Amino acid sequence: MAVSRISVRKDHLSCPLCQEVLRTPAAIPCGHSFCMLCIQVFWDNEEKGNRFCSCPECQYSFHLRPNLIKNIALAEMVEGMEKSKCRNNVGAGGKRRPVEASQEAGPSPSHALGGARPMKIPRTTGAPEALKSRICPIHDRLLEVYCCDDEQCICPLCALVEHRAHNNVLANEGRKRKQEQLQDIKKESKLRINMREQEQKDLRKNVKRVKEGVRAAEEHCEGVLSGLIDSLQRHYSTVRELILAQETAAVAQRWPSLSNLPEPPDLSSVSADALLPFEALRSAVSEFGNRLEAFSEEEISTVSQTVTSAAQTLEPTTRTEFLQCESY
Template identity: 35%
Template sequence: MELHSNWVCPVCLDLLREPVTIPCGHDYCKSCIEACWDRREERGKYSCPLCRKSFSPRPVLRRNSTLAEVMLVKKLKKTRTQQASPPAAVSRASQPDVACDFCCGTAPNKATMSCLTCLASYCPAHLEPHSSVPVLKKHRLVSATVPLQQKMCTKHNKLLEVYCQTDQKCICYLCAIHRHKSHCMVSVAAGRAEEQKQLIASQRKVEVRFQEREKELTELVQDLKYLKSCSQAAVQTSDKLFDEMISSLKRERTVAKQLINAREKRAVARSKKLQLQLKEELTKLRRRHTELEQLSHTDDHIHFIQTFQSLSTSRDSPDWLPDPVVCPKRSFKTVTDSVSKLRDDIKRLVYDNRPRISASDCCPDE
């Protein structure tokens, strides 16, 4: 006995359990069709999930006894087959964002498309009639990215098919008739087209802005590299100039030291020469004093006169001795004053030029 399409429930896609037949002639699991119709209880309309035929009021489900017996045999055979070779299980680890409205059970399949005509979402298996049944091919299908409930009017439970340009929101046709009667309205497709133009314009602005900012960033990076290069060159040049100034000052310091040492040597040599001269004169004066002291005690008048006259005309006489040249006090104040003035001039020069150095080659925002 081969598996027949009539033995598979169009909702759960499994062998029929407690098969029932609805007025259009299609068979379903009793629990599957009841679950589908229970979800549509508030609408008051019930339809066949396969052929979409509507019924009102809710049909009474009739048990298909013949099909139930066949299903019992098939289930026994399927159980034996599964025990011999269990098929790969479908993973239900994660709950899909949008569930299929026709998958019954606690873990429905993930819906891939939503029908805006049927107002239902379908997994690939339950979507198949929309590609095979002629009347269903005309329905509007969209990707099941969000639940259909978010596309329904919360007040009238109708599809949001109208775009109110005045309030800039999607509304249903009943809202358009009553609450938005005097507003400017278009279809959601026309509203999307208008918004799409604005989106494209915004994209172009963003692209232009992005290119401008990208160019500015590139220029900024290049400027930063150039700034670092100039900074390193400026530091090297400044170091060189300051080294030259320091070397020049060191040379001037050496010259000042040599000048002071030379003056010191000349003053010392002259002072020593004067010391010898003064010592010789002291020796002569001491000897003259002794001679005069001895002459003052002689009682020979003639000898006194002759000797005194001889001593008075002698070159050792004080009248004949040259006056000693006294060495003046030496001072190096002129040199130190000159160095002090040089220091003050350098300080003043540095102070006067510091603003010019700080203001040169500054960044615009400084």
């Protein structure tokens, strides 16, 4: 075949999308050629994003999706190159060509991932540490795919084997999703922080109001008790003066004058009736004291219960209760 005598470099017969030898080559209207499956998957992804079909190489856009037809001449060139390589490999030792074996094994990882471009890289011996962290330790390929289920970066071959049934996307898409999630978390966290800060401000205001109310209640109670004590002191002074006046009057009545002392009177004539007014006064004062004490105990008990109930009511535990306290 004449085609087999033409010297063609392998990169001229490689698909720009999967970076491998063309499989069922198809030329699009702009003149570039791709694997038929690769360009179909690429255009499917563009249509899903509501974009026009375009050429991955020159970015030329097509208003209508072109119909793909197998490029027979280019396919014969690829076949001739494969046969020539195969003869050279067999002559060198009977070993099969790696590319041919990969074609028999099935579609490449890039086909399964919708046009991803897995890069073949050399062995990692002596590679920088930064590069090693981006290379799959099993398949020696770049970690270009993100597994959403396991939340880790994998290579295209891992996506076809270990993570075949998982939700896999390109690493850039996974990174974009994570950034969007991070932005949502930041917004939600900022909103929560603002709410907490506002709650703390409301709490400080209500605590201040409660303290002021407590001080006002203490001052009022002290004023009432001080007035009550003053009133008792005045009543005590009045009763004492009354007792002294009655005592003076009784003495003056019994003994009008002490200047001219007559014969010593018969003390037996002094009856106990003269002490009756004092006994009545003492009884009245005692009864008044008992009533005052009973009244004080009853009222103090009532006040204590009121204060205890008010203290329990003024101890809000939720944000709603604090807002209710503030409304008062």
